Structures are given as C-alpha cells and as structure tokens.
Amino acid sequence: MDATWIEIYFLTAFLKLFLFHSYHSTDFEVHRNWLAITHSLPIDKWYYESTSQWTLDYPPFFAWFEYLLSTVAGFFDPGMLKISETPYFNRATLLFQRSSVILSDIALCYACSRVFRYVKLLGGGKFSDLNVKMILTACYMCCAGLLIVDHVHFQYNGFLSGIFLLSLVNVASGNIVWGGFYFSVLLNFKHIYLYCAPVYFVYMLRVHMFHENTFLGVDLVGLIKLGGCVILVFSASLGPFLNHLPQILSRLFPVQRGLCHAYWAPNFWTLYNLLDICLSKVLQIFHILPKTGVHPLMSGLVQQADFLVLPNVSPVHSATLTLVALTPVLVKLFKNPSPGLFLKSATAAAFTSFLLGYHVHEKAILVILVPYAMLVFSDVKHARDYYFLSFHGTYSLFPLLFEAQEFLVKIVILLMVHSFMSITLARMYPDLKLNMFEKLYLVGLVFHFLSAEVILPLLLPHLEFLPLLLYSAYCSIGVGYSYIKLYTKL
Incomplete structure (x- = not known):
C-alpha cells in the first residue's frame, strides 16, 4: 500500500472522528x-x-475477531467485558468501540489499493490516477452507506467489505486460489456473503478446473489447490466447534425471525406485504374478512407474521425464487466466463438475494454496492447505474438514524459523498447523464423525505410504522428498477 493510500486512510479516519458522539444503535451493545x-x-x-x-450469531472468525478486540478492550474499561443482561455504556466503551471500527478500516484501504492497481492495469491509462483514487475513496473509504451503518449506527462492515474486495479483485485478476481463500475467510466472518457463493463456485469451477491441459476434463492440480485452500480455511474456523455445529447453525440461520425485518428492506417482499395489507383492508370494508386492529405485518416486531389474504412465504419458497432468478446468470457465466461477467454476476447474485431473500436486512444493500462499484470503470452506463443505486440505496438506510440529532447528519453524509462522486464521474465520463425517470425519482426523494420525516410524524404521530412503510415502498421501486437495468446488461 503506497503512501497515497495511507494518507487517504488517515484523512478519512479523521473525518470519521466527528461521528464519534452520534447516535449508536442496539448493535453497539450487541x-x-x-x-x-x-x-x-x-x-x-x-x-x-x-x-x-444479543446472543453471538456470527461465524467463528468474527467471534475470534471479537476475542482479539477484547484483549485490548480491558485496558480502556474492564467493565465492558462483563456479561450482563442489561446494556453497559460509558465514554471509555464508546472510545474503544468507535476506534476499533476506524482501525479495522485499514483492511478496506489496502483492498482499495489493490483495486486501484487492477483498474490501472485493465484500463491502460484510460483514467487518470487522481480520478480513480477519488472514485475508490467515494465508493469505499467514504462510502455514505458505510459511514451511516458503521460509524453512526455501529457495525464492522468496512473491513468485511475489504476482504470481499480482495476476493473479487483476485478472482478477476486470475488469482483464483487467493480469491477462493479470501472468500472462504469472508464467509467465516459473516455468512451474509453466501449470497455470492454460487457465482464464485461456478466461475472458479469453470476457469480454474475446466480448461486446457486437463485430465478427463478436470485440472486435478487446480482442484487440489483450490479445494485444499477452502478446506483449510473452514477447518480452521469450524474445527474447534465441531461438537457444536447444530447450535452454531441455529444461531446463524434463525428462520423464526420471519420473512421481513422490523423495518422492511426495500425489496420484492415490501410490495408483497403492501398488497396483502391493501387487499385485507378492501375485504374488511366489504365484510368478507373480519375487522382486525393493526395488520400483523405492521407490528414493527421481528417475528413470524401470517398474511391475511396472500399465501404465507417460507424460507424454502424464498430460496427457490432466488435460485430460479439467479440460474440464467449462472448458466451464462459458465458458458462465457470472463472477469467482467464475473463482477456483474457477483453483483446480480447479491442483488437477487436482496430482492427475494428471507429476512433480508436493509443494510444488505452494502453487499451489492461493493462489487457494483468495480463496474464503474468498465463503461459510462454502469457508472450511471451505480451512482443512481448508491444514492437511493443509501437513502433507504435513513430510518436507521431516527433520532432528531441525526436529522442533518444523514442528509449531509448523503449529499456530501454523492456530490463528490458525481463531480468525479462527470470528469471521467463527460456524457454521463441520468434519464428522465431517474431524475424524477431522485427529485421525488425530497418530497418523500419531507413526508416521512416531518409531515407524517407531526400530523399522525400515533402511526409510527407509517413513515417506515413509506420508506420501504418508495425505495423498493428504485431498487427494483436498478435490478432490472443490471439484469438486462448481463
């Protein structure tokens, strides 16, 4: 990592210090x-x-990561290392946990330096070094979504995005074994990246094992190297817990939490939920259904809820729909493997899982943006589509910061980062322009924001779920539109 990237890391870290005393969510206590x-x-x-x-529900590598942090945490405040039923908080705890997120972002910075070298090698001088570094900074080191989720709301997505990037850039560069290593490590940190596993499996199988100079159609040496690497990583992660795998799996995949999170991620199930709510209201008006109080889907709780009109959706239904939608992508990737198509397919896999997955968190939009940002350097269309998704995808995270003191913070983060991004993209692509629908949709965010954040809380304060419903509904339109545009470019 050269001196410039070290400077970028410290500059962005300095900016993140100003968010130390912002609101932090229950994830801070988690x-x-x-x-x-x-x-x-x-x-x-x-x-x-x-x-x-707040029980431990991440894979073992993340548990070991927390263990390593705990060896230092005691020097700040031994009290934070005591197991308690009630939340624990003081300034020393805040200092340590906020700092640990910023320090862990060094992995993301290193990954950006690797992506920079890949882009420069691939582009052959098409873009200036300054523009590439500015875009990578806006998309990763100062990603508006990461600032909101990691440095205000509180999580550790930055360094996980760094590992994800390292896996992507290694696979795209032809370093399949290293790409498989990094992706295996990533899965054992956070299992949400299983979204992209089918794409990795198909591409690495096709490129690394089914090619020239093979025995009976299979490169045995490649198979041993890649398979051995993956087995080694999973053995290191799960080996100490072999007698407890059923318990770990029950923590990692708690299907009892229901189809949607408390705040519905802006995906297909938002529209499905809305349809059930509207149909049930109509049927109640005509006395076909008995009148009820609050619709079960609008309780705001993380739990399984029955639909009143439409069929209930199980994890099997959701997984089947996801695989069906992803199958054409995997078939095309297997037939015509290329680094560019691999990156598009990884983005499509994350996107498909976000739209159709079971109990999807709104924060999963960040998984889509990591591989998508690498496509910015391929052509102007992908640059425009990424910018549009990044803007409204980040906006969809606003309900995470619901306190009055963060009212301006989230607006400033969104506008500051995307203004910086749009100026740089315009220098790289002078013909970059959003179409009429995209312009109108982004303008509509202004009226949507005022309605959800100001008007509805003042006029209908007792309907606390309504602003969240408005966010989910409006943003699901933009997300669905962006998905269709990406899918048609595969």
Missing part, C-alpha cells in the same frame, strides 16, 4: 456483549450464552 462473551467464557460456551438477548 458487539459489546460479544466482547464480554468471548473474553469471559471458554469457546465451547460462546454460542450457548444467552444472558443478554
């Missing part, structure tokens, strides 16, 4: 509790501890 669990208990108890409701 990770504080995980520090306590991994520090205070033997490893065979980590995935059974349930004193707090």
Whole structure:
C-alpha cells in the first residue's frame, strides 16, 4: 500500500472522528456483549450464552475477531467485558468501540489499493490516477452507506467489505486460489456473503478446473489447490466447534425471525406485504374478512407474521425464487466466463438475494454496492447505474438514524459523498447523464423525505410504522428498477 493510500486512510479516519458522539444503535451493545462473551467464557460456551438477548450469531472468525478486540478492550474499561443482561455504556466503551471500527478500516484501504492497481492495469491509462483514487475513496473509504451503518449506527462492515474486495479483485485478476481463500475467510466472518457463493463456485469451477491441459476434463492440480485452500480455511474456523455445529447453525440461520425485518428492506417482499395489507383492508370494508386492529405485518416486531389474504412465504419458497432468478446468470457465466461477467454476476447474485431473500436486512444493500462499484470503470452506463443505486440505496438506510440529532447528519453524509462522486464521474465520463425517470425519482426523494420525516410524524404521530412503510415502498421501486437495468446488461 503506497503512501497515497495511507494518507487517504488517515484523512478519512479523521473525518470519521466527528461521528464519534452520534447516535449508536442496539448493535453497539450487541458487539459489546460479544466482547464480554468471548473474553469471559471458554469457546465451547460462546454460542450457548444467552444472558443478554444479543446472543453471538456470527461465524467463528468474527467471534475470534471479537476475542482479539477484547484483549485490548480491558485496558480502556474492564467493565465492558462483563456479561450482563442489561446494556453497559460509558465514554471509555464508546472510545474503544468507535476506534476499533476506524482501525479495522485499514483492511478496506489496502483492498482499495489493490483495486486501484487492477483498474490501472485493465484500463491502460484510460483514467487518470487522481480520478480513480477519488472514485475508490467515494465508493469505499467514504462510502455514505458505510459511514451511516458503521460509524453512526455501529457495525464492522468496512473491513468485511475489504476482504470481499480482495476476493473479487483476485478472482478477476486470475488469482483464483487467493480469491477462493479470501472468500472462504469472508464467509467465516459473516455468512451474509453466501449470497455470492454460487457465482464464485461456478466461475472458479469453470476457469480454474475446466480448461486446457486437463485430465478427463478436470485440472486435478487446480482442484487440489483450490479445494485444499477452502478446506483449510473452514477447518480452521469450524474445527474447534465441531461438537457444536447444530447450535452454531441455529444461531446463524434463525428462520423464526420471519420473512421481513422490523423495518422492511426495500425489496420484492415490501410490495408483497403492501398488497396483502391493501387487499385485507378492501375485504374488511366489504365484510368478507373480519375487522382486525393493526395488520400483523405492521407490528414493527421481528417475528413470524401470517398474511391475511396472500399465501404465507417460507424460507424454502424464498430460496427457490432466488435460485430460479439467479440460474440464467449462472448458466451464462459458465458458458462465457470472463472477469467482467464475473463482477456483474457477483453483483446480480447479491442483488437477487436482496430482492427475494428471507429476512433480508436493509443494510444488505452494502453487499451489492461493493462489487457494483468495480463496474464503474468498465463503461459510462454502469457508472450511471451505480451512482443512481448508491444514492437511493443509501437513502433507504435513513430510518436507521431516527433520532432528531441525526436529522442533518444523514442528509449531509448523503449529499456530501454523492456530490463528490458525481463531480468525479462527470470528469471521467463527460456524457454521463441520468434519464428522465431517474431524475424524477431522485427529485421525488425530497418530497418523500419531507413526508416521512416531518409531515407524517407531526400530523399522525400515533402511526409510527407509517413513515417506515413509506420508506420501504418508495425505495423498493428504485431498487427494483436498478435490478432490472443490471439484469438486462448481463
């Protein structure tokens, strides 16, 4: 990593310091509790501890990451390492946890330097070094979504995005074994990246094993190298927990949480939910259905809820729809493997899972933006589509910051980063222009924001779920539109 990227890291870290005393979500206590669990208990108890409701539900590598952090956390405040049923907080805890997120972003910065070298090699001087570095900074180091989710709301998506980027750039560069290594490590940090696993499997199988100089159609040496690498990583992660795998899986995949999160991610199921709500209201008016109070889907709780009119959706239904939608992408990738199509397919896989997956979190939009940003350097169409998705995708995260003190913070983050991005993209692509629908949609965000954040809370304060419903409904239109545009370019 050259001096410029080190400077970028420290500059962006300095900016993130100003967000230290912003609102932090329950995820702050989640990770504080995980520090306590991994520090205070033997490893065979980590995935059974349930004193707090915020139980450990990430794969083992992330648990070890929390354990490593806990060895330092005690120097700041030993109290944060005590398991407790109630949340624990003080300034020392805030200082340590906020700082740990910023420090872990060094992995993302290193990954950006690798992407920079890949883009320059691929582009052959098409873009200036300054423009490439500015775009990578806007898309990753100062990604508006990461600033909101990691440095205000509180999570550790930055360094995970760095590992994801390293896997993507290695695979795209032809370093398949290293790409498989990084992706295996990533899966054992956070299992949400399983979204992209089918694309990795098909591409690596096709490129690394089914090619010239093979025995019976298979490159045995390539198979041994790649398979051995993946097995080694998973063995290191799951080996110490072999007797506890059923318990770990039950934590990683809690299907009892229901189809949608408390705030519905802006995907297909938002529209499905809305249709059920509207149909049930109509049928109640005509006395076909008995009148009820609040619709079960609008409780605002993380739980399974029955539909009143439409068929209920199970994890099997959701997984089947996702695989059906992804199958044409995988078939095309297998027939015509190329680095560019691999990146598009990885983006499409994350996008498809976001739209059709079971219990999708709104924060999963960040998984889509990581591979999508690499396509910015391929042509003006992908640059325009990425910018449009990044803008309204980041906007869809606004409900995470619901306190009054963050009212201006989230607006400034969104506009500052995307203004910087649009200026740089315009220098790279002078003909970059949004179409009429995209312009009108982004202008509509202004009226949507005023309605959801100001008008409805003032006029209908008792309908707390209505602003969230408005966010989910409006943003699902933009997300669906962006998905169709990407899918048609594969």
